[in-house]
Amino acid sequence: MARKISILQAAAAITKGLGVTLREMLSPAVTEEYPDAPPSFEARYRGRHILRRDENGLEKCVACFLCAAACPVQCIYIEAAENTAEQRFSGSERYAKVYNIDYSRCIFCGYCVEACPTDAIVHGHGFELANYHTSALVMRKEDLLEPWPKQADVALPELERKVS
Amino acid sequence: MSKLVTLTIDGKQIQVPAGTLVINAAKQAGIEIPSFCYYDGLSLQGACRMCLVEVERVPKLMTACTLPVAEGMVVRTNTPQVIEARKAMLEFLLTNHPLDCPVCDKGGECELQDMAFRYGAGEGRFVEFKYHVPEKQWSPVVYYDAPRCILCYRCVRICDEGLGVNALGVVNRGVRSEIAPNRGDHLECDECGMCIDICPVGALTSGTYRYQTRPWEMSHVGTICTFCADGCKTTLGVRNGIIIRANNRDRSGINDEFLCIKGRFAFDFVHHPERLTRPLIRTLSGFREASWAEAIELVAERFEQARQQGGRIGLIGSTRTTNEENYFLQKLLRQGLGSNHIDHRQSGDLVSLLMATRGREGALATTADLYHASGILILGADLSQQHPLLAFQIRANYRHHRARVYVVTRGPVREDQIAARSLRVAPGQELEALESLRTELQGLPDLVVLYGDSIKGSAVARLVQWCDSLAIAVRYVCLLDDANSRGALDMGLVPDWLPGYRSLDQMNLQPGLCWEEMLESEELEVLWVVGANPLRRRHLKRRPWLVVQELFLTETAQQADVVLPAASAYEKRGTFTSVCGELQQLQPAAQVPGAKTDLEIASLIALQLGLELGPADPDELLGEIHRTVDGYNVDLPLVAAGAAVPTGPYPDVAAVAVRVDKIRSREDTLFTAGSLGQRSQVLTSVREAPGSLYRG
Ligand code: SF4
Ligand code: SF4
Ligand code: SF4
Ligand code: SF4
Ligand code: SF4
Ligand code: FES
Numbered sequence: 001m002a003r004k005i006s007i008l009q010a011a012a013a014i015t016k017g018l019g020v021t022l023r024e025m026l027s028p029a030v031t032e033e034y035p036d037a038p039p040s041f042e043a044r045y046r047g048r049h050i051l052r053r054d055e056n057g058l059e060k061c062v063a064c065f066l067c068a069a070a071c072p073v074q075c076i077y078i079e080a081a082e083n084t085a086e087q088r089f090s091g092s093e094r095y096a097k098v099y100n101i102d103y104s105r106c107i108f109c110g111y112c113v114e115a116c117p118t119d120a121i122v123h124g125h126g127f128e129l130a131n132y133h134t135s136a137l138v139m140r141k142e143d144l145l146e147p148w149p150k151q152a153d154v155a156l157p158e159l160e161r162k163v164s
Numbered sequence: 165m166s167k168l169v170t171l172t173i174d175g176k177q178i179q180v181p182a183g184t185l186v187i188n189a190a191k192q193a194g195i196e197i198p199s200f201c202y203y204d205g206l207s208l209q210g211a212c213r214m215c216l217v218e219v220e221r222v223p224k225l226m227t228a229c230t231l232p233v234a235e236g237m238v239v240r241t242n243t244p245q246v247i248e249a250r251k252a253m254l255e256f257l258l259t260n261h262p263l264d265c266p267v268c269d270k271g272g273e274c275e276l277q278d279m280a281f282r283y284g285a286g287e288g289r290f291v292e293f294k295y296h297v298p299e300k301q302w303s304p305v306v307y308y309d310a311p312r313c314i315l316c317y318r319c320v321r322i323c324d325e326g327l328g329v330n331a332l333g334v335v336n337r338g339v340r341s342e343i344a345p346n347r348g349d350h351l352e353c354d355e356c357g358m359c360i361d362i363c364p365v366g367a368l369t370s371g372t373y374r375y376q377t378r379p380w381e382m383s384h385v386g387t388i389c390t391f392c393a394d395g396c397k398t399t400l401g402v403r404n405g406i407i408i409r410a411n412n413r414d415r416s417g418i419n420d421e422f423l424c425i426k427g428r429f430a431f432d433f434v435h436h437p438e439r440l441t442r443p444l445i446r447t448l449s450g451f452r453e454a455s456w457a458e459a460i461e462l463v464a465e466r467f468e469q470a471r472q473q474g475g476r477i478g479l480i481g482s483t484r485t486t487n488e489e490n491y492f493l494q495k496l497l498r499q500g501l502g503s504n505h506i507d508h509r510q511s512g513d514l515v516s517l518l519m520a521t522r523g524r525e526g527a528l529a530t531t532a533d534l535y536h537a538s539g540i541l542i543l544g545a546d547l548s549q550q551h552p553l554l555a556f557q558i559r560a561n562y563r564h565h566r567a568r569v570y571v572v573t574r575g576p577v578r579e580d581q582i583a584a585r586s587l588r589v590a591p592g593q594e595l596e597a598l599e600s601l602r603t604e605l606q607g608l609p610d611l612v613v614l615y616g617d618s619i620k621g622s623a624v625a626r627l628v629q630w631c632d633s634l635a636i637a638v639r640y641v642c643l644l645d646d647a648n649s650r651g652a653l654d655m656g657l658v659p660d661w662l663p664g665y666r667s668l669d670q671m672n673l674q675p676g677l678c679w680e681e682m683l684e685s686e687e688l689e690v691l692w693v694v695g696a697n698p699l700r701r702r703h704l705k706r707r708p709w710l711v712v713q714e715l716f717l718t719e720t721a722q723q724a725d726v727v728l729p730a731a732s733a734y735e736k737r738g739t740f741t742s743v744c745g746e747l748q749q750l751q752p753a754a755q756v757p758g759a760k761t762d763l764e765i766a767s768l769i770a771l772q773l774g775l776e777l778g779p780a781d782p783d784e785l786l787g788e789i790h791r792t793v794d795g796y797n798v799d800l801p802l803v804a805a806g807a808a809v810p811t812g813p814y815p816d817v818a819a820v821a822v823r824v825d826k827i828r829s830r831e832d833t834l835f836t837a838g839s840l841g842q843r844s845q846v847l848t849s850v851r852e853a854p855g856s857l858y859r860g
Pocket of ligand 4 (some may be wrong): 312313314315316317318319320343359362363364365367368
């Protein structure tokens, strides 16, 4: 009697286990084929920064230095300057003439993004930052700026969150 | 001392002198009462209503900034009613305020930000559109952004009461009220920038600091202004070795927070593109750049020849080099090269005053005395133009203590506004005119006399004699031109006395040539010019071999055989002595690669010559000056801590024949300052430049 029960129990357990296997076989695969295929990200993944532009293509950054002040490792360096009628870079009076982020120091904490009053700096999803030279890890404004006109292959994360 | 009054603030019982305002009494008790329009030293305004407090048995809230204390008064600053009132006031101030802090130059040091953070409601309830007017530029240095203005009238009052210029006023009514400049769309004023500094918000901003950086991004270096002789402390904001702004908001010097246009804006000469950064050696076809080693070797070789020929070398020094540099230079020339041909352009006759008041304690006035003395006598000088700080002090004295001011000048000056009597006389005739002031001056407890370059030689002795006959306490200020004119005299950068006004006999020297004689002399082989520009309006008679240490290729440097690039006062350590005799420390702020300080250059030359002159380090030299120079036996740790320490007395003043005709002021206005002023973009761009003296 006891033996009969245990056989049934074993069969049920195997069926249950195979059921999980069967179910997972039918659900979509989560394996990342990186580097053969681009990886997928959570929307809020904090990767290499992007300096955004407004709807007119002007830089959103107004060189208020708040990101640099918020940064716990002081890896943001800014030089501010005034827009002129002939040369207008940002939508406001002032713009960042120089904007560097030193990725050999950045810890991707996102404080700079939190601090920015104009939503100019955001985290992109770029993560392939490895380099043989630390000096190449200092990225300039030109490296970080969102290309203009907008390009389809530059994936911008969802930015609909509300900064309180 | 006035009577003490006892009152209670927030349960704390304190005693303060009668007449103290509640806002200041609270400060003494360690309680902050927020305020905007109240400003120490200026008249009361009661405009902002930020300082409301509750006073027992008074039905309404009171403004603490206009309310004098009373015996038994009970004040509360933290009741719900007061907190609510503060919130409401801030909400009103912010109704039309743009809150564009991210692009506002005041951000990070804005009183409105601080107040809103500490006492504000955190959330606005107004949804209406804000009233907006565009920003205006009033002058190269002053911008006004009306929406940010909270109408505290601080700027209006500092310009009127502090500067005596009265260039600002208020126009329109209600929400359209704004500050307006005296010429409709622009300013014509001293361009001192005091209004910018005193503005609690970002309504008045500086044209030079505009959008450059943030206050926390700079390092702040406290040093001494390199322009006039008044010795203002200026705190330079420096980023990447470049000076970005100057102010003295921490009120840490003899000048409190005062700075004129030169101290506040004219530092830009330091980073002028024409600064010399490599030594230059003359060739047949002009200058060629050379290394320091080569240039120093060449200079030392010529100096050595001149020394062997019996000291046929002359030195024309500067009034903007430090005491340490001047001391070392005269030592190098006198001890090392055996010459006493050493001079600089003298702008006032101090030594005659020291001779005439020999043996008296406290015959020289300090800057503070100008604020406390009950009488001020100005002889032959346009103080507001030539000595802005001294004029500011005297105006403050008049405002706060009703000082009696007497003016004897050749033309109208701004001090006439506050003068009890003004006399117009030809230069040199001042003493004759004094007699008519005798009875008035005799009635004063004490008097400070300031005299310009028209009173020199025997006239100084006569002045002292005349003042003695008044039988009141009199102190004197001999007005001098440049930041370290006084130090150059004290350090013996002259052919007639040694450091500390000691007799030349102590070194067995004969009086040497003065600077004008050096330019004409047949006997000099080498002429060494440190930081001076004697060939601006003159010519060399017979060309000696000329070495020039300079910041720029000035008229003199252009004729040199070797030019050595020197550092400005904002790039070095050392001390200056102000016109009133305060010894103050300089701190290096900027870096201009390639330039060396005059002390470094002189010590390299001494080294190359193999001379043993002792240490050439600024601090050690100051120690030596402290030990050996009369008048400089002062508290050095205090100097090192950044204080202004009065020098003196000078017990051993040598009896010298004063070369009266060589003493002449350059008569700088607010907008001129020799070769440095010409290289300041700010000084040359303001509409008022170059300005003239004696225009009231
Ligand atoms: S993510 Fe953090 S560490 Fe990196 S730049 Fe922003 S604030 Fe600095
Ligand atoms: S004045 Fe102060 S509160 Fe107003 S925008 Fe400027 S920093 Fe902000
Ligand atoms: S710059 Fe000076 S003189 Fe001119 S308006 Fe402002 S406070 Fe007055
Ligand atoms: S400009 Fe500045 S100092 Fe003048 S009233 Fe407005 S807020 Fe006050
Ligand atoms: S008053 Fe004289 S020392 Fe003061 S800031 Fe002006 S030039 Fe400089
Ligand atoms: S500080 Fe009292 S009313 Fe402005």
